[in-house]
Amino acid sequence: MTSTQRIAFLKGHGTENDFVIVPDPDGRLDLPAAAVARICDRRAGVGGDGLLRVVRSAVHPEARAQAGEAEWFMDYRNGDGSIAEMCGNGVRVFARYLLHAGLIEAGDLAIATRAGVRRVHLAKSGDVTVAMGRAELPEESVVVTLDGRSWPARNVNMGNPHAVAFVEDLAHAGDLYTAPPFSPAAVYPDGVNVEFVVDRGPRHVAMRVHERGSGETRSCGTGACAVAVATARRDGVDPAVTGTPVTYTVDVLGGSLTITELPDGTVEMTGPAVIVAEGSFEPEWLTGALGA
DSSP, X not given: OOOOSOEEEEEEEEXXXXXXXXXXXXXOOOOOHHHHHHHHOTTTSSOOSEEEEEEEGGGOTTTGGGTTTOSEEEEEEETTSOBOSOOHHHHHHHHHHHHHTTSSOSEEEXXXXXXXXXXXXXXXTSEEEEEEEEOBOOOOXXXXXXXXXXXXXXXXESSSEEEEEEOSOGXXXXXXXSOOOEEOGGGOTTOOEEEEEEEEETXXXXXXXXXXXXXXXXXXXXXXXXXXXXXXXXXXXXXXXXXXXXXXXXXXXXXXXXXEEOTTSEEEEEEEOEEEEEEEEOHXXXXXXXXX
């Protein structure tokens, strides 16, 4: 940490996938992985599944190339401090913060992420729709194994990697504190988000998820998109072939998300995003906690 002033933060969530939001428009804060992990600690810190650092694209080395399209960069970190390419619920909360802070108006905007620029629409109803890009469906076969059971998993990439397994009962996912084993390991050299999915009705599924770097979370936006695409293919539906959008409701532990795949391959996610608190903490608390 380099700042000697109190550091502002906010707390927000999207379908109960919760985040600490740290405004840093000029990119002056140094937030190493250990600092992020301490901030996200639910007992010794603020608590959150991850951290959203709000930085102008023009001042961040990873986002400068996107500055012409998107003024703001979502520097997303997992709860353990590791860097992630993308977070669907995080994008919605990030957009809600920008509106809350008076930095944008309701309507359409673009947000820079490590997975590329994401187009967002903030509706007056409070819901936020994010164009999540196109799903990639790598051909490598994957098997997820847990507590003596094994399932084939669909390999889906939404800017970050996912393994989607259809199961008979969500309880078969166990406690999801630790990452479910998968094979072959070479398919996901940097780890993977694993979704367990059951059917709830026509175009309606429910899921639980282990997010790499965070454990089980109440919701995962990119995971819900991966699940919708994997379910559509399982159901024999491909909008690129039919020319008709397909929409699934995906229930997560923290609520429901609406996922639509368009004929051009774009996946849109719609759901709520809420700011619940604001505050600040002393940098000395963080440096002291880290033994600095």
